[in-house]
Amino acid sequence: xxxxQFLEMFSFVVGGLGIFLYGMKNMSEGLQAVAGDRMRRxxxxxxxxxxxxxxxxxxxxxxxQSSSVTTVxxxxxxxxxxxxxxxxxxxxxGANIGTTVTAWIMAYSLTQYGLPLMGLATFFYLFSKNExxxxxxxxxxxxxxxxxxxxxxxxxxxxxxxxxEFVAWFHRFRADSYPGVIKCILTGxxxxxxxxxxxxxxxxxxTLANVGLINFPTAAGxxxxxxxxxxxxxxxxxxxxxxxxxxxxxAHMMFNTLGVCWITPLxxxxxxxxxxxxxxxxxxxxxxxxxxxxxxxTFPHAEKAIAATHSWFNIVNVIVFLPWVGPYSRxxxxxxxEKATPEAPKLTYLDxxxxxxxxxxxxxxxxxxxxxxxxxxxxxxxxxxALQNAGIERKRCEEIFQMENDxxxxxxxxxxxxxxxxxxxxxxxxxxxxxKQIRMADEYESISDYxxxxxxxxxxxxxxxxxLSPEAKQEIIELHDMVAEFIDIVNIAGSMDTADxxxxxxxxxxxxxxxxxxxxxxxxxxxxxxxxxATPLKSLIYTDMLTSYRRIKDHCLNIxxxxxxxx
Numbered sequence: 001x002x003x004x005q006f007l008e009m010f011s012f013v014v015g016g017l018g019i020f021l022y023g024m025k026n027m028s029e030g031l032q033a034v035a036g037d038r039m040r041r042x043x044x045x046x047x048x049x050x051x052x053x054x055x056x057x058x059x060x061x062x063x064x065q066s067s068s069v070t071t072v073x074x075x076x077x078x079x080x081x082x083x084x085x086x087x088x089x090x091x092x093x094g095a096n097i098g099t100t101v102t103a104w105i106m107a108y109s110l111t112q113y114g115l116p117l118m119g120l121a122t123f124f125y126l127f128s129k130n131e132x133x134x135x136x137x138x139x140x141x142x143x144x145x146x147x148x149x150x151x152x153x154x155x156x157x158x159x160x161x162x163x164x165e166f167v168a169w170f171h172r173f174r175a176d177s178y179p180g181v182i183k184c185i186l187t188g189x190x191x192x193x194x195x196x197x198x199x200x201x202x203x204x205x206x207t208l209a210n211v212g213l214i215n216f217p218t219a220a221g222x223x224x225x226x227x228x229x230x231x232x233x234x235x236x237x238x239x240x241x242x243x244x245x246x247x248x249x250x251a252h253m254m255f256n257t258l259g260v261c262w263i264t265p266l267x268x269x270x271x272x273x274x275x276x277x278x279x280x281x282x283x284x285x286x287x288x289x290x291x292x293x294x295x296x297x298t299f300p301h302a303e304k305a306i307a308a309t310h311s312w313f314n315i316v317n318v319i320v321f322l323p324w325v326g327p328y329s330r331x332x333x334x335x336x337x338e339k340a341t342p343e344a345p346k347l348t349y350l351d352x353x354x355x356x357x358x359x360x361x362x363x364x365x366x367x368x369x370x371x372x373x374x375x376x377x378x379x380x381x382x383x384x385x386a387l388q389n390a391g392i393e394r395k396r397c398e399e400i401f402q403m404e405n406d407x408x409x410x411x412x413x414x415x416x417x418x419x420x421x422x423x424x425x426x427x428x429x430x431x432x433x434x435x436k437q438i439r440m441a442d443e444y445e446s447i448s449d450y451x452x453x454x455x456x457x458x459x460x461x462x463x464x465x466x467x468l469s470p471e472a473k474q475e476i477i478e479l480h481d482m483v484a485e486f487i488d489i490v491n492i493a494g495s496m497d498t499a500d501x502x503x504x505x506x507x508x509x510x511x512x513x514x515x516x517x518x519x520x521x522x523x524x525x526x527x528x529x530x531x532x533x534a535t536p537l538k539s540l541i542y543t544d545m546l547t548s549y550r551r552i553k554d555h556c557l558n559i560x561x562x563x564x565x566x567x
Contacts, residue, residue: 005159012156016149020203023145024102029425030138031063032359050090050325054318057094064357067099067198071234071252073360079238079245086329088248092255093318096227100311102199105143106150106206107307114151117144131428138425146203153207158296173214175221181267184218185260188225198230202310209287209302216287216302217271220309224263227256227313247332254332259317274312278305361421362433365414369437372410372444373491373559379403379451380484386458387477397455404452411445414438436562440494443555443562447487450548450555457541457548466538469528475521476545482514483549486556493563500564507560514553518546 077083121140175181209219231253238249278284287302
């Protein structure tokens, strides 16, 4: 091989692989932008139903076009406590089925149409003002790049068939015996672990099979190994996370590895089944049947057989493992025991590991904002104790101060996270959702500030030897209960996504009722002051309390308006 030949081959292969990977990225981003709201609903629908979890994992991975990203997302959600291990396992199973969609796209690659698809779709992407049309064009551009990248890799690898030294080297990886199968599996696992993209290695495997450098059984062995190699991404994502998140990563690794282990002894039974399947149901010839394309001998039927190998392996593996989700989760709990020291709750899932999936990132940040609302509501319960009992333990009051500090940190992390997410390719609806979440995080943090302000005023009164009259105490507790109920209404609407015209009307009515009662409390208090029943210092603290509750009510109303899309 001359230097010029090597340079040309290297350029085609590396350039084609780069275009292929960039095309996959464009497809993923375009699909997420078009189906972002649907993805958010899918993530929100995750339950303990194993079939539903498998369907969600399959669907999300079909949209994202990457099982690695899905499993990293699942690890992150388990790490944040948004999903249990038992819920996560079926989603991981489904992700392995969803990732095979990519192989079928490549198997039916119309490589000659790659450039025309890219060109035509680019015009729509650049000049269309309709957002949905632009993102659909982005998907087609990505698809064209995938086809074109595969075409370039095929052209780059084709000359190798005429070079005896390369052919002899590739023949060392032949799955014609069990040692050969194991060698292919290990090679596929190693290469995929390095590349961290099973889509890329499956594409390379299909290209090698298409040009005849490897036969179908060898390609099948590589694909089985690639299922093991792709788990390295989830394993790396689990480093430094909670125990449950590590168990989720191990669930993925063990599922794929055990699946390959049980199918390897049946490899020479599995291969004839795949050949029968593609002949019977896809109308294909045998994978080793050559087809002449532009004077070159190619093996396009091998690509469809490889895609079928990939799909059937994962489908059968899910069928085998799905009934054993309970025992499987208990085994993982035994395998990865709890740490001796309790793990502090962290927001580690709001990080770069899911910036590639903005729709899922926004769903996770939404749930964290809902948790801010729950924490605010908890602080009102403690505050009520302080209002009723002047001698409440300071340790109990410290819980409110700690929660307020936690909410400050949560707001900062959420805003920074959403800022990073919004740098990606997002639809107008997703951008608006991000802005709404930033506003809600700010409102909840302000609510916690005013709850803390009321507590400080109560402690100041106690430390100064001041006491609320029975009438004033009854009024402030009644006002407190009205405001706490308002927080409940807003939190429920946010968690159930039920903000509509009736909800807005209800919140305005509630807001006006709180304002009227607060004014009545102030009028009654001024009457007590004029009668000499309240000191000036007590009067100042009491009116400041009323003002703080009114501010809490205002921030609740702001959240309600954001939920209803009015701000």
